[in-house]
Amino acid sequence: METNETITLKKLINSQSIKIENLDVYIDTQHILKDINLTIPEKSITCIIGPSGCGKSTFLKTLNRMHDETPEVKISGKVFVDDENIYDPHVNVIDTRKKMGLLAQRPCPLPMSIFDNVAYGPRIHGIKRRKALNQTVIQYLQYVGLWDEVRERVRTSATRLSIGQQQRLCLARGLAIEPEYILGDEATSALDPLSTKKIEELFIKLKEKYTIILVTHTLRQAKRIADYIIFMYLGQIIEAGPTEEFFNNPKKQLTRDYLSGSFS
Amino acid sequence: MIMKQLEEKIFKVIMICAAIVILGVLVFIISTVFYKGLPALTLDMITKLPGGGFYLGKEGGVLNAIAGSVYIILGALAISIVISVPLVMYINFYLPLNSFFSAAIRFSLDILFGIPSIVYGAFGFALMVYLGVRASLLGGILTVAMLIMPIMMRSFDEITRLLSHDLPDALLSLGATKFEMVKVLMRQLMPGLVTAILLAIGRGIGDAATVLFTAGYTDNIPASLNQPAATLPLSIFFQLGSPVEEVQNRAYASAIILTVIILILSFSARYFSSKFSKNKI
Numbered sequence: 001m002e003t004n005e006t007i008t009l010k011k012l013i014n015s016q017s018i019k020i021e022n023l024d025v026y027i028d029t030q031h032i033l034k035d036i037n038l039t040i041p042e043k044s045i046t047c048i049i050g051p052s053g054c055g056k057s058t059f060l061k062t063l064n065r066m067h068d069e070t071p072e073v074k075i076s077g078k079v080f081v082d083d084e085n086i087y088d089p090h091v092n093v094i095d096t097r098k099k100m101g102l103l104a105q106r107p108c109p110l111p112m113s114i115f116d117n118v119a120y121g122p123r124i125h126g127i128k129r130r131k132a133l134n135q136t137v138i139q140y141l142q143y144v145g146l147w148d149e150v151r152e153r154v155r156t157s158a159t160r161l162s163i164g165q166q167q168r169l170c171l172a173r174g175l176a177i178e179p180e181y182i183l184g185d186e187a188t189s190a191l192d193p194l195s196t197k198k199i200e201e202l203f204i205k206l207k208e209k210y211t212i213i214l215v216t217h218t219l220r221q222a223k224r225i226a227d228y229i230i231f232m233y234l235g236q237i238i239e240a241g242p243t244e245e246f247f248n249n250p251k252k253q254l255t256r257d258y259l260s261g262s263f264s
Numbered sequence: 265m266i267m268k269q270l271e272e273k274i275f276k277v278i279m280i281c282a283a284i285v286i287l288g289v290l291v292f293i294i295s296t297v298f299y300k301g302l303p304a305l306t307l308d309m310i311t312k313l314p315g316g317g318f319y320l321g322k323e324g325g326v327l328n329a330i331a332g333s334v335y336i337i338l339g340a341l342a343i344s345i346v347i348s349v350p351l352v353m354y355i356n357f358y359l360p361l362n363s364f365f366s367a368a369i370r371f372s373l374d375i376l377f378g379i380p381s382i383v384y385g386a387f388g389f390a391l392m393v394y395l396g397v398r399a400s401l402l403g404g405i406l407t408v409a410m411l412i413m414p415i416m417m418r419s420f421d422e423i424t425r426l427l428s429h430d431l432p433d434a435l436l437s438l439g440a441t442k443f444e445m446v447k448v449l450m451r452q453l454m455p456g457l458v459t460a461i462l463l464a465i466g467r468g469i470g471d472a473a474t475v476l477f478t479a480g481y482t483d484n485i486p487a488s489l490n491q492p493a494a495t496l497p498l499s500i501f502f503q504l505g506s507p508v509e510e511v512q513n514r515a516y517a518s519a520i521i522l523t524v525i526i527l528i529l530s531f532s533a534r535y536f537s538s539k540f541s542k543n544k545i
Contacts, residue, residue, distance in 0.1 A: 094439045097438070098439040102434075108430040110431070111431075120448075124439065124441075
């Protein structure tokens with residue numbers, strides 16, 4: 001039933017960045033994601049919404065192969081990132097993850113200084129020169145609007161930052177590995193409204209350069225920042241389309257029920 | 265309502281009693297050792313080797329046992345850390361969650377942990393007889409390492425398991441390899457490792473049964489790994505066994521020395537741990 005929707009989404013979008021074909025995900029014997037076919041448009045924000053347990057986070061994890069760490073998860077189907085199936089045996093998982101900056105639900109700074117947090121990614125990917133590192137760190141801290149707040153204490157522990165600052169630091173850290181995509185897994189759900197607003201503004205700024213895929217629990221957030229919406233329910237894509245169309249003119253009864261708050 | 269208040273009060277009394285008992289035991293032990301040992305604790309005790317007739321009240325000290333105990337515990341710690349850290353990292357971050365192999369490792373550690381120290385001593389002794397090696401510092405180090413390894417691994421493992429998956433996930437999503445991930449996790453886990461080391465020290469340095477046959481006893485400081493080594497627990501044992509009261513009091517002085525060594529090792533371990541993990545989450 002979702003194939004029609006996918007076609008609509010495909011038609012609307014000419015460019016393609018992430019293309020998913022016949023994706024099925026099982027955890028043990030549970031069928032978590034069911035035959036997902038999808039194209040995610042580039043340089044825009046795509047929000048995945050749906051009730052808890054519908055497979056949103058599982059879906060996001062398939063995009064940067066974080067399921068590799070859990071052998072119970074079986075994945076079939078194809079996920080093309082830049083025209084390369086990332087589940088192809090010859091694909092290096094590190095390369096795939098380097099293309100994806102992940103912003104988790106809770107900010108998780110590394111146990112090191114603010115500077116080293118941002119420098120960590122570039123360092124493990126081979127940038128050793130101090131000057132280059134300095135430049136990178138300052139650039140991304142500035143980009144997320146943290147530089148002016150922390151310039152005096154970039155050498156102190158990242159854990160002393162407020163939780164909102166930590167989340168922006170994590171974003172800067174993710175951007176420093178120079179990804180093409182940004183994945184957010186309910187990235188603002190632990191934050192206060194003001195910090196949430198800052199992160200949302202950053203996402204809008206970031207979509208000029210990056211393709212952003214966000215899992216969110218709040219419809220209002222999706223409405224505020226998304227260009228495209230994917231609505232999932234019980235492991236299936238029920239409806240997908242441009243934000244305005246999705247909210248103003250949902251095609252499926254299930255979508256209408258969800259939007260009206262009959263279930264969540 | 266009155267019943268509930270009574271219940272609350274009774275439970276409070278039980279808790280306070282428990283706290284008093286444990287503090288009382290500590291104070292009682294320490295004060296006994298200090299009361300008996302402090303007068304006998306002279307500078308000679310810690311700077312001199314036992315002279316002729318030391319165990320009958322003549323001059324000398326227990327420097328042989330201090331040096332032997334410190335050598336053995338440091339050697340055993342070095343071996344245990346080198347084996348424990350990779351093992352714990354392996355079962356926690358390389359093997360899948362709930363894998364059969366990691367369960368088997370944990371189970372065997374639990375069994376090893378429960379084996380009495382005299383059994384390790386007897387095993388080490390049998391092995392040395394088979395190999396034709398005499399009681400030596402090396403034998404003591406290896407046997408004590410066997411004794412303390414399970415406790416170090418198991419306690420480090422317990423602390424490592426508590427680590428939330430956010431940090432490993434964050435590191436992997438940045439494109440870190442497993443080894444790069446483990447290097448960062450170790451900073452976070454350093455206090456846990458130190459706790460494990462302290463528990464291991466506590467068990468290893470005070471144990472007499474493991475070193476009785478494997479390290480032997482000597483009045484000299486071992487100059488090589490092949491020479492026998494004295495240990496404080498055995499030194500205390502021999503001095504307590506002396507009929508001379510003066511020597512018995514020296515046993516308590518030796519007990520003070522042993523306690524102080526453990527304290528020094530504990531504090532320095534805590535100090536270095538806080539230095540290494542100042543950016544801990």
